[in-house]
Amino acid sequence: MIPPMLAANPRLDRWVGFQPDGRVRIAFGRMEYGQGILTALAQIAADELDAPFARLQVVPAATGAVPDEGLTVGSMSIEVSGPAIRAACAEVRAIFTAAAAARLGCAAEELEVRDGAFLRAGQATGLDYWSLAGEVDLDRAASGEAPLKSAERMRVVGESQPRLDLPPKLFGAAFLHDLVLPGMRHARVLRQPGAGARLAGLDEAAIRRAAPDVDILVDHAFVALICETEADAARAHAAAEASARWEGLDALDPALGEAAALKTLPHEDFEAGAPRPGPSNRRRLTATYGKPYLSHGSLGPSAGIAQLKDGKLTIWTHNQGVYPMRALAARITGLAPEAIEVIHGQGPGCYGHNGADDPPIDAALIAMRRPGRPIRVQWRREDEFGHAPVGTAMLMELTAELDASGRLVDYTAEIWNTPHTGARGTAVAESALKGYVPPPPAPPRLMPDGSRFSGGLLNAIPSYDIAATRTLEHVVVPPPVRTSSLRSLGGAPNTFASESFMDELAAAAGQDPLAYRLAMLAEPRGRAVLTRLAEMCGWTRRWAAGTGRGLGLAYDRHRGRGAMVACAAEVEVDADVSLARLWCACDGGLIVNPDGAKNQLEGGMVMAASWTLKEQVKLGGPGIASTTWDDYPILRFSEVPPIEIELLNTRGGRPCGLGEVSQGPVMAAISNAVAHALDARLRQLPFTRERIAAALLA
């Protein structure tokens, strides 16, 4: 069967070409932002073409230049794009092999490809991809029928490959933020403090005193300060911010920033799974876990550039997809998509839908009103924290029924959250424009089996053999602040909750947490992961609870079908939690780039450890109140422990995305280690010293 992403972009020459300079042109619609995806996809391509990896040249992403693969989200690139590029390259190899056979007057089966050249009985034929490129037309639709290489014959896939995107980042010039276009002007937007705020006054004279050459653009509540230099734009912006008067501001109650407040807001309800159980004499346990709103916390505030020239709008962005950006810009500017070109550049890690979509739209709105020169918009740190979408708070009320042996036989996850992808396809600037009406709620997204997709339900059911399970989801609409996708959506928070709860159930059953889990886990690969993790962390040395030092573990199979991951944590708890060691064992199926895989797993662990111990977006005033790194601390060098990671079964099974699979298990492992250290359970994130003290007094 043809992979869906290849069916959506069937023309082979959109993916692959052979250039006169002896390179292979390879195009992906996936965006690189440091996760190493272009390198991994290029490895797959090189292997399937039997072409030298060093001769591959990845086309810079831009509309028209690369296939339309939508958004680069959900850690789905290896799972969704991998099969597409693999099938495309296999077909290209088959087409060229047939052409070589025709030229040589032999059967295609007599030929093999090595380093891009065609061999017959191991001997050179003088033909290679490049010498045949003139007579093979790849402007044709893929059939998806070409035979694929078997995993045993792969040479490039499975070997660690240095990342293609990394070298420029060590020498000072790599990012979209560094791009200087001829004639480019710099702008800052006076951010509307809330979606309903009306501009009641602006002291333009004061702004001109701060930056005499400023071009002040006022359109309804959209105000931009445009200057020749960024420093002047910053000065003009500061003066505008100091003098602007807004009306119609709504103040948010800071209490809405707590997960518990989700229950007090209007919500829609969805139920799925087994019928609710009737009365029984089973043992019933309930616990409520929570996580706050979280910021993506990208290290670089987002930037974007736009230029309107001769009726054509060009946008430079570091967002998650050039085609979705084109659609967004078309909707907001009213231009036809064909009149918009979007060019991608490297940006700081986004970890989901951060502010990256916004400055290019700010710039596009300005460019539409100031045609000619390119307009660059650089968000400030306060903008990125205060106006980018945030990951939603969640409340997870879990109920378990244990049979007489203590085994978990019935499980309910009742979840409160706001939409995990709610702000997708919107920009914060829209509400400042005349005639703005909030977009209608997006229609429900459906899973391939027709069931409703909700980010809040990812990993809601723990990855064990449980006789009856159900979910009750409450989706708060509208959310108190803009919320959108953050790495793993509800996946990591749900695993944090369920795998912490699993330790509570093991304790209630009087069993060791590892043995309790293994007794409910028939999947041999999962058992292998959990067993290996126990060896790595020295589970058998685990000591009595309540000593101030704790060891905890957790397991999850991401989304019930992805990578199987087990993590362990060793912690010391005094006034605060400090991490002594972290471990991870992972079976992610066939691993394309082992070093890249480990980098992703470890990065996910560090970010999730930071969520667990430190992070909370505070609400207040017109919206988000935590707008500096002082208000929003993250884990620092001195707080990151040594981390050990092992990949298991790396040549077996379907390859899985690894960008979102280690967070949940490491959060729960830390949670369980803290409970072991204190002999008391913390259920609300982050684990602050106030909560530690409260748990000890409870």
Next chain:
Amino acid sequence: MRQAIDFILNGRAATVEADPSASLLDLLRGPLGLSGARFGCGVGQCGACAVLVDGAPVAACQTELGLLEGKTVLTVEGLGTPEAPHPLQAAFLDLQAGQCGYCLSGILVGAKALLDRNPDPTRAEIAAALDWHLCRCGVHNRVMDAVALAARRMREGAAA
């Protein structure tokens, strides 16, 4: 209120005509076209714009040009080039110590300042020296390993 300011930038004498209260980061990224020091927060909290002034790490966003008269400034561009990388840059590449890379310019110069005063730092000393620098992708361990690797190679090179 522009005035001439003389300093040494990446080993070469530089004179700029500028407002002495303007920030070094604006000068570097603007007129000088040196994009290695990155805008991260604008208030010295994240280390993305770190450069060395007379060998000590400072936040370029918080450094006024008037204070630079007669001083030496080192940015990541002065550390090494792709053709002739500094041992730190080579070690970071060898260990793939980076993901998005936005923090790396500041970390590289911060690590250089550390190795200049302590050629054999422990993991804890490396962590302490880099603690100001935020990294969101979670490559802290690789970074610390790379700094230790560069330190070892530099010591061995110095001994050879």
